Amino acid sequence: MDYAIKIDHLGFAYGDGHVALRDVSLAVQSGAKVALVGPNGAGKSTLMLHMNGILLPGSGSVTVCGLRVDEKALGKVRARVGLVFQDPDDQLFSPTVFDDVAFGPIYQGLGEKEVRVRVDRALASVQMCDYISRVSHHLSVGEKKRIAIATVLSMEPEILVLDEPTAGLDPRARRGLITLLRTLPQTMLISTHDLRMVAELLPRTVVMDHGEVVADRPTAEVLADTALLEAHGLEL
Amino acid sequence: MHYSPTPLHIPDGFLSIYVAIVFWIVTLMLVVYALKRVNQDLGERQVPLMGVLAAAIFAGQMLNFAVAGGTSGHMLGATLATILLGPWAAILVMTCVVGVQALIFQDGGLLALGANIFNMAIIGVSVSYFAYRTVQKLAGGKPWGLYVGGFAAAWLAVFVAALATALELAISGTSPANIALPTMGAVHALIGIAEGLITIGALAFLAAVRPDLVKRNKAEVPAGRVVWLVGLVIALGLAVLSPLASSHPDGLEWVAEQQGFIGLAQSPLYEIIPDYAFPGISSEAVATIVAGLLGTTLVFVVALGLAYSRRKRSSPVES
Amino acid sequence: MHVHFLDPYKPRPSLIHAFDPRVKLVLALAFILAVALTPIGAWPVYVLLFAVIVSVVMLSELGVGYVLKRSALALPFVLAAVPILFTAQGVPLLAVPVGPWTLTITVEGLQRFITILLKSWLSIQMAIVLAASTPFPQLLVAMRAVRMPRLIVAVVGLMWRYLFVMVDEVLRLLRARTARSGDPGLPGARVGGSLAWRARVTGGMAGNLLVRSFDRGERIYAAMAARGYDGEVRTFALPPIPTGQRLILGIGLAVLLLLVMLGYLV
Ligand SMILES: Nc1ncnc2c1ncn2[C@@H]1O[C@H](COP(=O)(O)OP(=O)(O)OP(=O)(O)O)[C@@H](O)[C@H]1O
Ligand SMILES: [Mg+2]
Numbered sequence: 052m053d054y055a056i057k058i059d060h061l062g063f064a065y066g067d068g069h070v071a072l073r074d075v076s077l078a079v080q081s082g083a084k085v086a087l088v089g090p091n092g093a094g095k096s097t098l099m100l101h102m103n104g105i106l107l108p109g110s111g112s113v114t115v116c117g118l119r120v121d122e123k124a125l126g127k128v129r130a131r132v133g134l135v136f137q138d139p140d141d142q143l144f145s146p147t148v149f150d151d152v153a154f155g156p157i158y159q160g161l162g163e164k165e166v167r168v169r170v171d172r173a174l175a176s177v178q179m180c181d182y183i184s185r186v187s188h189h190l191s192v193g194e195k196k197r198i199a200i201a202t203v204l205s206m207e208p209e210i211l212v213l214d215e216p217t218a219g220l221d222p223r224a225r226r227g228l229i230t231l232l233r234t235l236p237q238t239m240l241i242s243t244h245d246l247r248m249v250a251e252l253l254p255r256t257v258v259m260d261h262g263e264v265v266a267d268r269p270t271a272e273v274l275a276d277t278a279l280l281e282a283h284g285l286e287l
Numbered sequence: 288m289h290y291s292p293t294p295l296h297i298p299d300g301f302l303s304i305y306v307a308i309v310f311w312i313v314t315l316m317l318v319v320y321a322l323k324r325v326n327q328d329l330g331e332r333q334v335p336l337m338g339v340l341a342a343a344i345f346a347g348q349m350l351n352f353a354v355a356g357g358t359s360g361h362m363l364g365a366t367l368a369t370i371l372l373g374p375w376a377a378i379l380v381m382t383c384v385v386g387v388q389a390l391i392f393q394d395g396g397l398l399a400l401g402a403n404i405f406n407m408a409i410i411g412v413s414v415s416y417f418a419y420r421t422v423q424k425l426a427g428g429k430p431w432g433l434y435v436g437g438f439a440a441a442w443l444a445v446f447v448a449a450l451a452t453a454l455e456l457a458i459s460g461t462s463p464a465n466i467a468l469p470t471m472g473a474v475h476a477l478i479g480i481a482e483g484l485i486t487i488g489a490l491a492f493l494a495a496v497r498p499d500l501v502k503r504n505k506a507e508v509p510a511g512r513v514v515w516l517v518g519l520v521i522a523l524g525l526a527v528l529s530p531l532a533s534s535h536p537d538g539l540e541w542v543a544e545q546q547g548f549i550g551l552a553q554s555p556l557y558e559i560i561p562d563y564a565f566p567g568i569s570s571e572a573v574a575t576i577v578a579g580l581l582g583t584t585l586v587f588v589v590a591l592g593l594a595y596s597r598r599k600r601s602s603p604v605e606s
Numbered sequence: 607m608h609v610h611f612l613d614p615y616k617p618r619p620s621l622i623h624a625f626d627p628r629v630k631l632v633l634a635l636a637f638i639l640a641v642a643l644t645p646i647g648a649w650p651v652y653v654l655l656f657a658v659i660v661s662v663v664m665l666s667e668l669g670v671g672y673v674l675k676r677s678a679l680a681l682p683f684v685l686a687a688v689p690i691l692f693t694a695q696g697v698p699l700l701a702v703p704v705g706p707w708t709l710t711i712t713v714e715g716l717q718r719f720i721t722i723l724l725k726s727w728l729s730i731q732m733a734i735v736l737a738a739s740t741p742f743p744q745l746l747v748a749m750r751a752v753r754m755p756r757l758i759v760a761v762v763g764l765m766w767r768y769l770f771v772m773v774d775e776v777l778r779l780l781r782a783r784t785a786r787s788g789d790p791g792l793p794g795a796r797v798g799g800s801l802a803w804r805a806r807v808t809g810g811m812a813g814n815l816l817v818r819s820f821d822r823g824e825r826i827y828a829a830m831a832a833r834g835y836d837g838e839v840r841t842f843a844l845p846p847i848p849t850g851q852r853l854i855l856g857i858g859l860a861v862l863l864l865l866v867m868l869g870y871l872v
Contacts, residue, residue: 105828126834134832140771141825144335146743146763158834163842186613186743188770206833298680299733300726301687304642322755334757334837335830336823338764339772343819345765346772347812350780367816383761387769390745391614393679393733396726398638461722462686463693484802488809489816497817578650582657589661600619 055081055210055238056102060111063097071097073262074111079238081209086249086270087242089259090284095214095242096137098259102212102240103132116209130159133203133237137214139195143187148179148198151187155206173205174198177231193224197231204235211237217245246287250274258283295363295445295452295475296388296403299396303459310455311401317409318382324375337376341383344368350485363448365411366419366441366486371493371500374416374514381408402455406448410521414447415440416511417518430494433501437490438483443522445482449475450525468529612773614676614737622666622735626851627744628751628844633858634736638729640862646721648869652728655865659731666739673738677730687722691715742766747844756839768822775818779811 056079063072071094079085087095100106101113104120113120116131136142145151152173156166174180177197182190190198196216203211216232217225229248232239241253249256249270256273258266260283266273273279274287302310325333344364364384368377385404388394395403418440426432453471457464493501617623622630637658644651663673696714703709740748746766749759827835847855 100828103832105831129832129834136825136829136832138825140768141822142829144764144767144826144829146746146767150743154830154835155833157840157842158836166842186741188767202833298683298726299638299642299729300680300722300724301683304639307642318758319755322757326757332823332827334760334839335764335826336820338761339768339819339823339826340816341761341765342768342772343815345769346776347815349773349776350808350811350815367812371816371820379758379761383758383765386758387762387765389733391737391742391766393676393730393737396638396680396729397635397733398642398729456686460718461690463689466689466693467686481801481805484805485809485812488806489813490809491806492810492813493817496813497820500817500820574650575653578653582653582660585657586660586664589664593664593667 053081054078054114055083055116056240057114058098058101058111059114061098061101061108061113062110063101063106064109065097071262072101072109075259075262075264076111077257077264077267079240081238082236083255084239084253085241086253086256087240087259088244088246088249088256088285089265093259093283094262095259097262099134099212099214099240099242102210103129103134105134130206131208132210132212133206133208135199135203135211135213135216137218139192139199142199142202143195146186148174148182148185148187148190151198152183152201152205155202159206169205169207173201176204176235177201191224192219193221193227196220196224196228200231209237211235211239213239213241215243215245216241217243217248246274246285250287258285260284295406295448296385296395297399297406297452297455298393299398301396301459301461302399302402302455303461304398306455306459307398307401310405311398314401314405314409318378318404321375321378321382325379328373328375333372333376337372337380337383340368340372341380341387344380345384345387363407363411363441363445363482365407365444366415366437366482367489369412369415369440370419370437370490374412374511377412377415378408381411384408402452406451406455409517410448410451411444413514413518414522415444415518416514417516417522418443420511420515433490433494434487437486441486442476442479442483445475445479446472447522447525449478450529451521454525454528472529612769613742614734615741616668616672616738617741618667618739620665620667620739622662623739625739625854626847627740627748628847629851629855629858630736630740631745631748631752632855634732636859636862637732640866641725641728643866644725644869647717651865651869652721652724654868655728656724658861658865659728659735662735663731666735668735668738673731673734676734676738677727680726680730683726684723687719690722691719694718750841751844756841760839764826768819771822772815772819775815776811779814783807783811 056077058075058077061072061075062070064070075094075098087098089095097106101108101120102115104122104125107121115128118124118128118131120128143151145154149170152170153166156169161169170183171180174183177200179194179197179201182194182198187195187198200211200213200216213232217228220228225245225248229252232241232252239253241249243249254270256266256268256270257264258273258279265283266276266279280286344367347364365377365381368380371377372380382404385395385407386400389397389400389403419436422436422439423432426435449471450468453462453467454464456462456467490501625633637655641655644655660670663670691711692709692715694712694715696712698710699713699716700711701708702711737745743763746759746763749762750756
């Protein structure tokens with residue numbers, strides 16, 4: 052079977068001893084679009100940080116695109132997995148939109164011409180071409196979110212890992228973002244509290260709580276299981 | 288709410304060119320050395336942290352509170368940066384803060400920037416470090432060391448930086464030492480108390496919420512000795528120099544006069560072609576009038592050109 | 607919430623705005639250096655320098671009023687130079703009775719004082735035009751061009767980016783403080799608390815800000831690392847400066863040099 056993401060018995064504890072992940076196993080096929088839901092503190096963000104080696108497994112293993120995530124493979128893994136953080140103010144750390152979208156390709160060692168092509172293409176796919184020379188801090192939240200996605204699209208990743216992409220968006224910006232995500236062909240793992248988006252966009256749902264996977268089923272089944280939703284503080 | 292400048296940022300025009308240049312050179316050398324140390328000692332995580340902390344210190348300087356009679360207490364930040372990052376990175380962070388304040392907000396001059404960085408980044412950090420480490424040693428790890436050390440460091444850093452500012456102005460011939468030193472010293476001895484209290488408040492918050500940040504004692508980097516010594520020398524030197532300078536202002540006046548003299552002596556033109564450049568114009572008054580006419584013409588031409596290009600811009604069809 | 611008041615950049619369709627940022631930075635620094643080099647009392651040169659800065663301000667289309675208002679920033683510092691009016695040795699000009707004493711303003715003192723004022727005013731106007739006519743990212747390019755160390759430029763760039771985020775946080779903290787600073791109107795109650803208490807509260811806010819910056823620093827590092835950052839600062843090579851701009855740079859420097867030389871002649 053061709054898995055884009057394969058996680059086996061992953062365990063992780065933070066430096067202060069807090070155990071954030073316990074025996075998490077998960078496999079995602081290439082091209083699949085999977086939701087990761089669960090209450091605050093469930094460990095969703097922690098799991099996502101493992102996808103491209105920001106955090107390394109305490110026990111068990113993480114494999115993406117056939118590469119085992121460890122110190123040695125970091126560069127290759129990061130080129131394949133685009134990780135978009137929850138707060139776009141963390142993701143957009145450069146003075147201008149161009150600098151931010153170009154950051155990944157520059158660190159991939161591409162030449163200036165190729166980088167510019169990548170930046171144009173990435174901005175085009177999030178429909179933000181006119182923003183190339185804008186200053187990041189003057190953008191609206193919705194615009195920042197789109198640019199944040201462009202900052203990883205420019206690296207042409209095979210997998211997109213998005214942490215709460217619709218949080219803080221107004222209805223129109225949210226709608227626009229959902230439409231955008233639908234057009235992107237990559238394998239996707241999206242953590243979110245927005246179950247209506249999950250119902251619309253993502254065929255499979257993984258429910259986490261207390262650092263564990265408590266359910267992994269087709270979205271329709273999960274959303275119909277009111278007992279499960281209630282037990283883990285979820286609401287449609 | 289507005290960004291309000293602090294009295295330690297010297298604008299351009301107040302330092303003589305020699306003082307400004309000497310301080311630029313000294314500051315550059317020290318900052319380059321600090322850069323080398325930071326590149327050696329610190330990991331790659333430090334760059335984003337330094338950028339964000341610089342922003343926080345800048346923003347934190349807006350957190351003022353009324354002291355008395357229109358003055359307000361400010362957070363200068365050198366002490367907190369030193370405690371949190373260690374001396375070398377703190378020097379760089381403060382350099383960036385002072386540099387951006389000058390470049391973007393004209394708080395402090397660009398030519399005077401060397402001296403301003405010296406006062407607030409080099410003196411601020413090294414004196415903070417000296418005072419903080421000394422008190423910590425005396426406290427032997429007891430918690431009061433953090434607070435007393437923080438207060439002492441903040442107060443001394445502000446006070447010594449103010450003395451240095453006054454001295455620089457005196458050597459420049461801008462402000463007589465016997466007036467500038469006591470005034471600046473007295474005002475900043477008071478401001479320093481406010482600064483010290485703010486620092487205690489900040490340290491108390493840090494110790495409660497993130498004790499690892501203040502306990503880790505970044506301040507204990509191996510080569511901290513050098514900074515400690517520099518801090519000691521600067522603090523002592525200025526403490527001795529200042530009363531001396533203010534009781535014998537003639538000494539500094541003399542330095543300033545000498546500088547003026549060097550300024551003249553160094554312009555060979557002055558001797559070689561004394562009345563050659565503006566032939567026919569001997570008196571200064573006439574020269575000023577000619578300059579005035581020339582200047583007015585320039586401004587007039589620019590105004591005309593602008594008006595013309597604006598008209599063209601607003602009616603592009605005609606052009 | 608957005609903070610705009612901090613960004614001094616004012617977009618205008620002006621000639622000065624269109625300058626290459628590297629040329630602009632060097633010329634602005636050269637102007638300030640020239641002002642500093644001009645000797646005390648060389649009035650004709652100050653008049654010409656003044657004409658230059660007025661022209662530049664007009665060309666920049668920033669508005670004379672705007673530049674004047676901002677240039678008042680350096681005004682409080684003038685106090686430091688006031689004593690020089692009386693202490694400089696020289697020909698007495700005017701006696702000012704101050705209480706029981708009489709202070710004498712000397713011609714030399716007045717000359718020096720006015721010169722300092724002029725220098726400061728001319729320089730700050732140029733600095734204002736530079737900051738208001740150049741977007742910050744372009745200033746970063748100029749900093750790199752004048753060989754500022756990469757690490758410093760990187761830190762300054764990050765600082766600029768997060769300045770606005772941090773100031774937003776400060777404003778929120780201040781608002782929270784103001785919202786809770788009630789005056790109950792009780793007789794004898796001391797509103798606002800003691801000085802030490804107020805300083806502690808302010809310090810607590812500063813501490814809060816610093817803790818948040820540590821957390822944010824971590825998150826930014828993660829975001830950078832996720833895109834391949836390895837501790838080294840990498841950027842494109844700077845494009846060459848166009849010939850026209852080089853010409854402007856040369857002419858500008860020559861004019862300034864000439865003015866400085868004039869200063870030593872008149
Ligand atoms: N840097 C850290 N150090 C220590 N503990 C942490 C750290 N980051 C997160 N945690 C803890 O790990 C647990 C999982 O956090 P995580 O951020 O992964 O949750 P989450 O599912 O993303 O929650 P949310 O929906 O609020 O974003 C939480 O209990 C949190 O307190
Ligand atoms: Mg999360």
